[in-house]
């Protein structure tokens with residue numbers, strides 16, 4: 082079970098449509114395929130991340146620093162591999178004003194994640210076990226919600242209703258509604274429309290992507306008090322994540338944060354300072370499976386539940402493997418996330434509001450070689 086070779090392959094794909102959330106615009110769907118080849122013939126191969134700005138930095142760190150660092154070691158020693166990557170000094174040619182440049186650190190934690198996730202896939206395949214079983218096997222199906230409600234140029238007024246019905250028709254019983262691009266009052270009206278159409282049992286939550294001041298977030302929370310929202314995700318602007326979100330929590334709706342955290346240390350601060358009810362830490366950003374399960378364990382000690390930012394191909398196993406996982410999220414929309422439909426040979430089954438764990442070893446989602454060939458680019 083020794084590691085022979087590790088390679089990160091960047092994929093780049095432009096989207097046909099433009100998707101606008103509270104604070105950003107999406108025009109592409111990039112990702113990284115990471116391969117870990119073992120001397121027993123097993124190949125771990127996963128895709129992860131949707132990174133445009135640092136995609137090449139991440140691939141260079143994997144291919145130039147981590148691949149030689151781990152060559153010849155035993156794939157089972159995931160904690161040892163993680164620590165060696167964490168302790169490694171990397172050179173991104175970055176000569177910025179001081180050592181605390183966050184961009185450098187996020188490229189490193191994404192590179193650790195790419196390798197670590199592929200190691201878990203290779204480990205599962207070597208042991209002929211699904212990753213969620215190796216993590217603890219708490220459940221074999223996970224509630225699934227759709228990410229939607231984007232602002233689209235030229236969209237019709239009825240588009241939101243059509244969208245929600247589309248999710249219900251697919252057996253998806255929940256939705257994360259994008260808010261923050263309209264006024265608070267308009268977003269309250271949109272949220273109310275979805276609740277009315279989808280019914281009281283529908284898992285409805287909102288994601289402002291850090292668009293609001295604390296006062297705006299509180300105004301929204303008070304206005305939505307009767308809508309039984311599962312959570313408010315990133316309600317407050319980037320500079321006030323701790324005290325600001327702690328104030329929003331007082332309105333009584335759970336607050337979900339963490340998709341921008343790059344390690345357990347940032348999550349620790351959110352928990353200890355009372356800023357968060359749910360952590361949606363992204364395994365492809367915050368150091369991979371090995372770090373994510375530490376964070377989930379820390380959350381369990383403080384009554385904090387785990388969600389996950391996108392990346393269902395990995396998140397499904399994480400959320401099934403731990404006791405405090407809530408639900409997995411997907412884009413059930415080819416034009417928003419064509420890689421979800423085109424990269425795996427087959428998507429996990431969705432039925433009656435749940436995504437079911439695939440039975441194959443590793444992450445159980447073999448990738449299509451033709452899709453990788455079509456969208457791969459050279460590491461620049």
Ligand SMILES: [Mg+2]
Pocket residue numbers: 288290314315340390
């Ligand atoms: Mg979010």
